[in-house]
Structures are given as structure tokens and as C-alpha cells.
Amino acid sequence: MKLPPLLLVLMLSAGVVPGAYAQVSAANSAASAAAVENGLRPAFDIAGEMPARWTIEERMEHWRVPGVSIAVIRGGKLLWAKGYGVLQRGRPEKVDADTMFSVGSVSKVAAAGIALRMVDAGILDLDRDVNAYLRRWKVPANDLVAQSPVTLRGLMSHSAGLTVHGFPDFQPGAALPTVFDTLDGRPPAVTAPVRVTYAPGSHWRYSGGGITVEQLLIEDVSGIAFNAAARRYLFEPLGMRRSSYEATIGDKWGNIAKAHGPDGAARALPRGYESMPEIAASGLWTTPSDYARYVIAMIRSYNDREGGFLANATAQQMMTEVGVSPYGLGPQLGGHGVDRIFSHGGSNDSYKAWMEGHLATGDGVVIFTNGENGDGLLKEIRRAVAAAEGWRMGGSITIPAATPSPDMLRAYVGHYRVASPSTIASQRSLAFSLDVKDIEIAMREDRLGVTYRDSEGNKLEDTLISEGGSWFVEADDGVEQVEFVRGYDGKVSGLVIHNDDYSMDAQLIR
Incomplete structure (x- = not known):
């Protein structure tokens, strides 16, 4: 793309990388x-009041996050990518579009791409018992797996019945x-x-442990280390040159x-930086620009009948919820029609990340941060992107200025017990990501505060x-709504949690 010299100089001096994969207006x-x-903005604006808006530098300082990098996708093309802040507090090296970040569980969606490329190649079957592939370790037998085997489809959708939600990072020298x-x-x-602690397919529970089984499966079937398999099936085909699944990233990469x-x-x-040895679940190091290539490839595979990075039929399955799970084969899914999105967050100890793609429009965003408080920052950035790009969902919502009286609020105080989920919709409810009880x-x-607790x-x-x-x-996000329910006698009897796709109810027990 030929840019006017002055505009090109201005963009490069500001650290903006124009769309690299197709013609995009500078x-x-x-x-x-x-x-x-x-x-940048909060989750809600108050009607009749001046809305709060901030610069990215102001909110990086507020959240104490030294560095962030962003890639924005529009219409299936990289629109721009840019870094902000520094690699390390107290040092001068700047974050730019080539800075590598640890991306936590965003690793899982990329790992799914590796597995699905192997499915397309006829090397793996989504619905075969994984023990038929595993050579060096087996999923232990019990009565539950005798009812229904653990499969690759179950592993990627968190519906295979496996335990261990996530993994802590390891300090240098450990x-x-x-x-x-x-x-x-x-x-x-x-x-x-x-x-396995519940029958595969009968329920869902987020499981980094299941993705670790997927990691071993890929290694056993390919005969090579997971990072080598990632290079073969993912990084090299998509030109992801600043990406690596290494438990301890090497200084050879630079700009980390x-x-x-x-x-x-x-x-x-x-x-x-820490080490993340459960690499498929949380060990990817990459840049937003690199990861945007993958997001774009998934969108194109889903929409192109001829396929692309993935076969079209495989991409369609990837973007379809599995049974009672709100996950497809890797990403979490939500929305409907033109608002249909796939997404995933990432949360290692010192790094927070977010990725999402819009299947109908080809839009998307990738945001990586290098601070433990990065979740708050990336949500504000994501809302700013939604507003700047005109997305129908994801910006700030407007709420009334009037608030209930303290007496009204106190009527809602209490302990609520979640009803046993009996429908697919209630089991998919977002709040069950922690198996909330x-x-x-x-x-x-x-104000009212809410605390969700799971069985662990x-x-x-x-x-x-x-x-x-x-x-x-x-x-926190302006998405989930809580509706308190009053009975025939006017007393509060329970609550219902609503989000864009699902809902669940809980009864007041004290």
C-alpha cells in the first residue's frame, strides 16, 4: 500500500502499523x-450527566499497568496495531506492535487451531476416545468414562468432565x-x-486440565514437541513470526x-517474567498483530465455503456450542446474527489478555497487557474500540440517575442458592464458568455488592x-444483569441473573 509520505511519517512516529494483510485506508x-x-470509558453512563471518558495513558496510570498493545480488525482486515507504555517499569524500552506478551488462556484458542488443522489433515478425529491416541499417559478409567469417553471435542469445549480450572505461574529458578x-x-x-469427575457430555466445567490432555495428545500423535507442532500447523502457515509456546521464553526473542x-x-x-509450563492452556507468547492473523483466518474459514486455514465445515463446528457448554471448539461463543462473536480472555499472574472476532462483519480486537490489574484496563479499551468502530454491542450502557432508597437496597441483602440447572440454557449460563452455587x-x-462462590x-x-x-x-462489565424477584407477599424470594444469551435463577435461603 502506497501511503502519502507525510501521513506515513506521522503514523510511524506514533507507532501505528497500518493494515498489513490487505488495503486499508491509512x-x-x-x-x-x-x-x-x-x-476509554466505564461500563455505564448515567442519564443526564456528562459521561466519563479517559485517555489510555490516564487509565494505564490508574490501573498501574506499564504496557499495553492493541490490534483492531475491521471487515476481515487488520486496521491498525499499536503499543503503549514500557516493557518494564523504570526502564526506557517502549512497547510497540512487535512486543511479545504472555496471553494466558487466550493460548487455548490458538491450541484449538493446531488440533483442528490436524483434524482437517485426517490425523485426528474429534469424536474418538482420546486414549486411542495417547501413548505416554492415559485418562484414568472409571465408571464415568465407561459411560462416555473423553474426546477431543469434549476437551476443547470444556465438556469432557475433567478437573483443574487453571494453573499458577512459576517464579524464576523454580x-x-x-x-x-x-x-x-x-x-x-x-x-x-x-x-474425570462427571460423565463426559453431561455437564460443562472450564478445565485447563483438559487442555493439558489436548497438549499431550497433539505431541503423541505428531511425534514432536507442542511448540514444534504449533510452528508446523499454526505459526508458519499464518506468518506468525513473533509467537512461541515456550514455558520459559528465551531472551533470543527480545522486545518482551x-x-x-x-x-x-x-x-x-x-x-x-514467570514461567507457564502448562503451555497449551496458558503458555503462548505472542503479539496482537500475530494473533490478529489467526482471528482473521478463523473468520475467513468460517465464511468461505472453500475454506482456508481451516476447512469450512471444521470452522463451522469450531464456532458452534457443544452440548450444554457455552464454548465451541476452543473459543467462547455469544450473540446472535450480525452480533455473533467468538472470544476468550487470558489471565496469568502478571498478564491479562483479550481476543474477540465477529463472524458476520469480520471485525475484532486483540488486547494484551503486562500488569496484574490489566483486566480493568482492557475492558475499558474494549469498550472504546466498540464505540470507535460502531459495534452495536459492547460499549457503555446508559442507566437512570435515580437510585433505590437504602431501605429498598437492604431488602435485597441475603444469601442465595443457585437452583440445580435443568436446561441447556441454564447450564450454559455465564455465571457457571465458576460452577457457581x-x-x-x-x-x-x-450500593449493593455481589459475591459469587463455587463449590471449591x-x-x-x-x-x-x-x-x-x-x-x-x-x-465491572455492564453485561450481566441481576433481577430481584418479589413473591405474592411482596417479600424478596430470589433473583435471576440475565446475560445476552442465557439466564439462571437462585432462591433466597437466608
């Missing part, structure tokens, strides 16, 4: 980047577990054994975003913002 790229940089240590829960692994804690201080010193509503100053004691907390009447929206 002016559109620069305008979109500027709108995002100056348009002994790293092998894949077999992780699967059997023995030191130096620090998580429980990966085992370093780790930072919640206070914004550098951690994992002196090296400056209990919900606590409490007063936090002049994990919890998620948020603040509820009134939308009027008995309806509230979660402040």
Missing part, C-alpha cells in the same frame, strides 16, 4: 486509533513440572490430579513485555448498579 486507521486512545507431573498432580506441580504486580512494580526479578448480596456503602471456594466479586425497580447491572 486515514481510517489513524482516526480509529485516535478515537480509541481518547475514548522447578517446572512436566506435563505428566501436572496431569497426575505430583510435585513440582502445585495443582490436583486431572481426573515484563511482569508487573497489582502495585505496578516489576516482579519475577531478575529475569522479569452460592450468591451473597451485601451492602457496600450506598473460588469467588468473584462485583458491584451492582441500579437500572430502576428491581433490576441491576454488574458494574
